[in-house]
Amino acid sequence: MAYVTVEQLKHHLRIEVTADDDYLAGLEKVAEVAIANELGQNLALYTRKGALPSPLCHAIKLLVGDLYNNRESVAFAAPHEVPRSLHYLLQPYRKYDVGTSAAVLANSFNLSFNQSFS
Numbered sequence: 001m002a003y004v005t006v007e008q009l010k011h012h013l014r015i016e017v018t019a020d021d022d023y024l025a026g027l028e029k030v031a032e033v034a035i036a037n038e039l040g041q042n043l044a045l046y047t048r049k050g051a052l053p054s055p056l057c058h059a060i061k062l063l064v065g066d067l068y069n070n071r072e073s074v075a076f077a078a079p080h081e082v083p084r085s086l087h088y089l090l091q092p093y094r095k096y097d098v099g100t101s102a103a104v105l106a107n108s109f110n111l112s113f114n115q116s117f118s
Contacts, residue, residue, distance in 0.1 A: 002028055003043065003052045004060045012061040013068060024064065031063040040095035059089040 002025065009024045010016070035056065036043045046052055052060075062085060081087075 001044070003032065003047075004028055004057050004064070008057075009061060009064055013065055020068075024068065027064045027067045028060065030067065031060045034063060035059055035090065038090055039093050046093060053093075055089040056093060059086055062086050062089070 006021050006024050006028070009028060010021075013024075015024075032043055043052060043056065046056060051057075066086075
């Protein structure tokens with residue numbers, strides 16, 4: 001199920017042409033699977049009245065944008081992750097196994113144990 005429409009993706013990415021509509025629809029499916037894998041649960045478990053919470057929809061848009069703009073596995077520039085973006089949106093929805101340590105939880109936000117609990 002597409003939780004984010006092609007039109008919503010095009011608006012987010014500022015795309016006005018229709019040439020990439022099928023490609024964007026495919027990337028939306030890929031993003032859904034990747035996010036479900038990251039969270040450890042099917043996205044359908046988060047839906048209310050058939051819709052995902054806004055942070056998860058925005059995470060799909062961010063991931064599609066990244067995949068759309070970086071179509072190869074190698075980048076020649078020196079890109080870096082934008083702090084408090086995709087992982088920040090997914091963190092509250094992540095399923096952890098019983099016994100997950102505080103250090104593992106802190107690491108998921110790319111923080112050191114001392115920074116996050118001081």
